Amino acid sequence: MMGKIADGEARDRLILWMRRRMEEFGITLEALSASIEHDKAHSPRYRDARGHEWNGLGDMPDWLVAANNAGVSPDFFRIETAQDALIPLEKQATTTRSIDSRQLDLFDTA
The missing domain is CATH 1.20.890 (cAMP-dependent Protein Kinase, Chain A)
Structure with missing residues (x-):
């Protein structure tokens, strides 16, 4: 040792x-x-792939402003809450938020 x-x-x-x-x-x-x-x-409500977080209070952070300006909805970065986890997945898409399928290829690494 x-x-x-x-x-x-x-x-x-x-x-x-x-x-x-x-x-x-x-x-x-x-x-x-x-x-x-x-x-x-004030737990975070939004998180990106690099670990940046925002709790929804105050001014929107630069990383989320840049994504929004690029046409990516802030809802794309929303973190699932405990309440969201109780809603079946098939209903989440219609009751909580919708993700524009055009945004999905922005984060495809394949």
């Missing part, structure tokens, strides 16, 4: 590094906690 860091030591180093970065940028534990709670209360 020479040259390797044990899991416990790696964890301790990571915590020390995070504390130093928080101090460097003036981030308090209270601010971090409030940010986490805000994120929990």
Whole structure:
């Protein structure tokens, strides 16, 4: 195990590094906690293939504006909610949203 860091030591180093970065940028534990709670209360509603997310609040992000300007409906990026999961797939297309079939080839990698 020479040259390797044990899991416990790696964890301790990571915590020390995070504390130093928080101090460097003036981030308090209270601010971090409030940010986490805000994120929990406002889960993302849209996500693209690169992992960009938007919760629908505030201005539409650049990645979604660009897709919209290219003719791709924002609904194409909508994340399925727990309520959507309860609706049978055959009814989802008619009750929740419709996807323009012309958009599907934009993301075909074959």
